[in-house]
Amino acid sequence: xxxxxxxxxxxxxxxxxxxxxxxxxxxxxxxxxxxxxxxxxxxxxxxxxxxxxxxxxxxxxxxxxxxxxxxxxxxxxxxxxxxxxxxxxxxxxxxxxxxxxxxxxxxxxxxxxxxxxxxxxxxxxxxxxxxxxxxxxxxxxxxxxxxxxxxxxxxxxxxxxxxxxxxxxxxxxxxxxxxxxxxxxxxxxxxxxxxxxxxxxxxxxxxxxxxxxxxxxxxxxxxxxxxxxxxxxxxxxxxxxxxxxxxxxxxxxxxxxxxxxxxxxxxxxxxxxxxxxxxxxxxxxxxxxxxx
Amino acid sequence: xxxxxxxxxxxxxxxxxxxxxxxxxxxxxxxxxxxxxxxxxxxxxxxxxxxxxxxxxxxxxxxxxxxxxxxxxxxxxxxxxxxxxxxxxxxxxxxxxxxxxxxxxxxxxxxxxxxxxxxxxxxxxxxxxxxxxxxxxxxxxxxxxxxxxxxxxxxxxxxxxxxxxxxxxxxxxxxxxxxxxxxxxxxxxxxxxxxxxxxxxxxxxxxxxxxxxxxxxxxxxxxxxxxxxxxxxxxxxxxxxxxxxxxxxxxxxxxxxxxxxxxx
Numbered sequence: 001x002x003x004x005x006x007x008x009x010x011x012x013x014x015x016x017x018x019x020x021x022x023x024x025x026x027x028x029x030x031x032x033x034x035x036x037x038x039x040x041x042x043x044x045x046x047x048x049x050x051x052x053x054x055x056x057x058x059x060x061x062x063x064x065x066x067x068x069x070x071x072x073x074x075x076x077x078x079x080x081x082x083x084x085x086x087x088x089x090x091x092x093x094x095x096x097x098x099x100x101x102x103x104x105x106x107x108x109x110x111x112x113x114x115x116x117x118x119x120x121x122x123x124x125x126x127x128x129x130x131x132x133x134x135x136x137x138x139x140x141x142x143x144x145x146x147x148x149x150x151x152x153x154x155x156x157x158x159x160x161x162x163x164x165x166x167x168x169x170x171x172x173x174x175x176x177x178x179x180x181x182x183x184x185x186x187x188x189x190x191x192x193x194x195x196x197x198x199x200x201x202x203x204x205x206x207x208x209x210x211x212x213x214x215x216x217x218x219x220x221x222x223x224x225x226x227x228x229x230x231x232x233x234x235x236x237x238x239x240x241x242x243x244x245x246x247x248x249x250x251x252x253x254x255x256x257x258x259x260x261x262x263x264x265x266x267x268x269x270x271x272x273x274x275x276x277x278x279x280x281x282x283x284x285x286x287x288x289x290x291x292x
Numbered sequence: 293x294x295x296x297x298x299x300x301x302x303x304x305x306x307x308x309x310x311x312x313x314x315x316x317x318x319x320x321x322x323x324x325x326x327x328x329x330x331x332x333x334x335x336x337x338x339x340x341x342x343x344x345x346x347x348x349x350x351x352x353x354x355x356x357x358x359x360x361x362x363x364x365x366x367x368x369x370x371x372x373x374x375x376x377x378x379x380x381x382x383x384x385x386x387x388x389x390x391x392x393x394x395x396x397x398x399x400x401x402x403x404x405x406x407x408x409x410x411x412x413x414x415x416x417x418x419x420x421x422x423x424x425x426x427x428x429x430x431x432x433x434x435x436x437x438x439x440x441x442x443x444x445x446x447x448x449x450x451x452x453x454x455x456x457x458x459x460x461x462x463x464x465x466x467x468x469x470x471x472x473x474x475x476x477x478x479x480x481x482x483x484x485x486x487x488x489x490x491x492x493x494x495x496x497x498x499x500x501x502x503x504x505x506x507x508x509x510x511x512x513x514x515x516x517x518x519x520x521x522x523x524x525x526x527x528x529x530x531x532x533x534x535x536x537x538x539x540x541x542x543x544x545x546x547x548x549x550x551x552x553x554x555x556x
Binding site: 101104107109117118119129131162 | 443445446448449450451452453454455459463464467542544545546
């Protein structure tokens with residue numbers, strides 16, 4: 001497999017993110033996704049190769065419409081790829097049209113909206129995945145309490161979602177995703193709706209939580225600085241059709257404080273990613289297209 | 293405003309409105325010299341109520357009207373939830389039946405009442421059917437809306453957690469739809485009372501609606517007003533029952549938040 005194949009039609013780099021055999025915990029091979037809407041076909045993702053190591057923190061960066069959410073939904077088993085294979089710890093996620101539920105058990109999902117159930121308290125929301133797995137009440141409460149503490153919500157166990165702020169709701173969503181100790185945490189712009197200060201704080205917290213739970217994290221975002229700050233590797237996606245534009249390694253030591261963002265190495269990476277994103281935007285602009 | 297004050301406010305305004313009504317009532321009688329056959333004095337109406345409650349057939353009339361209302365409403369509730377769930381889930385079926393639903397919505401259903409009396413007799417069956425018909429549509433439409441309104445993000449949560457069909461229903465679809473069912477019931481119970489009363493005065497020989505007709509025929513304005521008063525109370529208590537049910541079933545929902553909860 002060649003490291004870089006130029007896209008035939010547009011001349012934009014199309015990078016393979018595949019890892020050497022056996023290194024990847026999550027592996028995507030030749031994944032494509034085609035959507036049909038009103039008789040028009042859209043190629044949301046084309047020929048994605050990407051490997052993610054155990055306990056690695058990978059951010060998927062790109063503009064809206066670049067297919068990053070679709071890619072995450074494919075990893076989560078919520079969307080079936082039109083072509084290609086997804087394997088999690090060596091197990092294929094899809095067998096034909098059938099989703100492998102064992103592979104799914106390793107995944108915890110956090111969405112852009114907290115998606116908490118308004119009829120449940122914080123404690124019950126966190127314990128929902130355990131409830132669905134038929135854990136008994138004391139076990140659920142114990143775990144909910146433990147996780148509330150981990151995400152900094154101790155004392156709010158009996159509150160209803162509407163009594164919480166946006167940041168607190170997102171903390172509950174993270175705790176819920178962690179409730180059954182998933183090995184992999186998939187996050188789709190989880191802090192996108194939060195204000196800048198809360199967002200910085202949540203990113204620091206997330207780093208700590210990822211460390212504490214030893215989870216592999218795949219994190220979708222359209223904020224460049226956030227992507228670089230959190231990641232071991234930043235995967236930049238490019239739109240129409242969605243493909244991997246570049247992969248940037250970030251080797252700043254952990255735990256990272258917000259001061260890291262002021263360092264030259266960090267700034268250079270952010271600038272380079274911004275350049276690539278701008279280039280992409282101009283290319284799409286020339287085609288007369290704006291993001292969908 | 294203090295939470296205590298905002299809790300008391302509706303009570304104060306209710307008493308105020310009642311007092312105002314009685315004052316205007318008495319003023320109208322005094323100023324325009326209204327005949328007691330047209331508008332009796334408030335205190336006469338009150339004694340009329342006392343007499344009505346003591347009269348022989350009063351409680352059996354209440355029982356008849358209550359039975360018609362509750363049985364009819366119960367039928368509407370069961371059918372509305374069942375059909376609403378079906379139509380809410382099966383899009384093509386809903387599309388196919390939309391013209392029929394719209395058509396039956398615009399038919400002034402009260403105009404059908406004489407027809408039902410011809411078909412189902414002067415007994416309580418015809419009234420039960422009228423009540424059911426009137427309260428069915430608001431329940432049906434709300435249930436369809438409710439089944440449709442299950443949040444797609446919430447569905448994603450359940451799908452990613454690999455929840456089964458029953459679990460999805462029990463933990464997500466049922467609690468999501470409940471506020472809509474209750475909203476339908478809130479409208480439906482009011483229609484149910486209207487159906488029972490109108491049904492009774494168009495054809496029948498028992499019930500509170502029938503009482504209205506007899507007191508009108510005998511030119512007993514006091515009794516007429518007394519029956520109206522009792523019916524108001526009757527409708528109010530049934531409505532209150534639905535509201536209390538709502539508080540009990542969906543305390544988490546925005547429509548049931550009152551000042552005491554919202555302050556937390």
